[in-house]
Amino acid sequence: MRYCPKCGHQVSMEIPEGDNRQRAVCPQCHHIDYDNPRLITGTIPLFDGKILLCKRNIEPRIGYWTLPAGFMENQETTSEGALRETVEECGSNAICKQAFSMISIPKINQIHLFYIAELPQPDFHATEESSEVALFALDDIPWEDLAFSSVEMTLRLFIEDHSKGSYGFHEDTIRINSIPR
Amino acid sequence: MRYCPKCGHQVSMEIPEGDNRQRAVCPQCHHIDYDNPRLITGTIPLFDGKILLCKRNIEPRIGYWTLPAGFMENQETTSEGALRETVEECGSNAICKQAFSMISIPKINQIHLFYIAELPQPDFHATEESSEVALFALDDIPWEDLAFSSVEMTLRLFIEDHSKGSYGFHEDTIRINSIPR
Numbered sequence: 001m002r003y004c005p006k007c008g009h010q011v012s013m014e015i016p017e018g019d020n021r022q023r024a025v026c027p028q029c030h031h032i033d034y035d036n037p038r039l040i041t042g043t044i045p046l047f048d049g050k051i052l053l054c055k056r057n058i059e060p061r062i063g064y065w066t067l068p069a070g071f072m073e074n075q076e077t078t079s080e081g082a083l084r085e086t087v088e089e090c091g092s093n094a095i096c097k098q099a100f101s102m103i104s105i106p107k108i109n110q111i112h113l114f115y116i117a118e119l120p121q122p123d124f125h126a127t128e129e130s131s132e133v134a135l136f137a138l139d140d141i142p143w144e145d146l147a148f149s150s151v152e153m154t155l156r157l158f159i160e161d162h163s164k165g166s167y168g169f170h171e172d173t174i175r176i177n178s179i180p181r
Numbered sequence: 182m183r184y185c186p187k188c189g190h191q192v193s194m195e196i197p198e199g200d201n202r203q204r205a206v207c208p209q210c211h212h213i214d215y216d217n218p219r220l221i222t223g224t225i226p227l228f229d230g231k232i233l234l235c236k237r238n239i240e241p242r243i244g245y246w247t248l249p250a251g252f253m254e255n256q257e258t259t260s261e262g263a264l265r266e267t268v269e270e271c272g273s274n275a276i277c278k279q280a281f282s283m284i285s286i287p288k289i290n291q292i293h294l295f296y297i298a299e300l301p302q303p304d305f306h307a308t309e310e311s312s313e314v315a316l317f318a319l320d321d322i323p324w325e326d327l328a329f330s331s332v333e334m335t336l337r338l339f340i341e342d343h344s345k346g347s348y349g350f351h352e353d354t355i356r357i358n359s360i361p362r
């Protein structure tokens with residue numbers, strides 16, 4: 001940020017009074033800009049014991065497989081965001097069953113939150129965001145061609161819980177030096 | 182937002198190509214501004230079967246009791262954010278045990294995430310943010326004087342789980358027409 005979004009004056013980076021972090025502060029209108037982590041919400045869409053994955057049709061990681069997920073928007077709940085992204089990426093109307101994984105990626109100021117979700121019908125199709133959409137048996141996950149490490153982590157946790165017969169809520173952190181993956 | 186944070190030109194509200202929501206778009210440098218929900222992270226700090234609460238010394242809801250919590254910052258994980266806020270609000274070095282409640286408040290574009298946390302010692306004190314800090318037995322929670330509905334919801338869920346002898350992960354939504362509470 002170089003200019004104040006409220007008055008257009010050039011901002012400076014400083015620690016505001018009573019704060020302990022550098023923020024973009026406007027010397028003219030005194031607006032302080034707070035930049036905070038963003039939530040990515042998505043689903044593990046299940047049908048007939050298989051998991052739906054989307055082949056990315058957009059950067060980053062175009063051509064790699066992912067769970068449907070994307071930036072949570074204002075005015076929605078976490079599960080509403082996850083279901084909206086599922087519609088947008090693969091045309092599926094899923095039903096959230098439970099929050100499953102919450103993965104902090106502090107390097108890129110993101111939190112990835114995935115829900116276990118059911119597809120009442122196998123309704124899915126390619127979209128602008130996904131060149132291909134398909135159901136994968138748990139033995140057939142394309143591990144080498146997954147788009148993001150949070151997706152890989154979530155799928156591994158899911159398969160582990162599935163083999164135990166009960167699904168928990170998992171929290172983890174990905175420390176990375178390069179993105180994506 | 183009225184001015185582009187990148188180039189200082191006046192922005193206009195429009196739906197960018199390939200998008201379906203209004204964003205602040207800069208006609209000069211074509212920067213698109215995405216405004217997303219923010220995460221508030223905090224703890225339910227426990228010592229000797231009691232819960233630590235902080236009496237707010239700042240607005241909003243000055244003079245009312247709350248669990249220590251605040252906006253998650255960049256470059257931290259959700260639990261790091263929760264523990265940092267606990268230090269800032271009551272001087273306590275807590276240990277996160279598990280994520281406990283995640284409450285979406287779509288009206289104000291926030292998600293409140295609370296961890297069950299242990300205090301190894303009863304180390305706490307008033308701070309700039311808290312005029313008073315105290316441990317409350319579960320029977321003595323000041324229900325009428327709590328600062329926020331997400332805190333009340335979290336405490337009720339905690340006491341319910343405590344009576345069952347096991348703590349789950351809870352997700353809920355608060356639909357409100359006025360804030361705070």
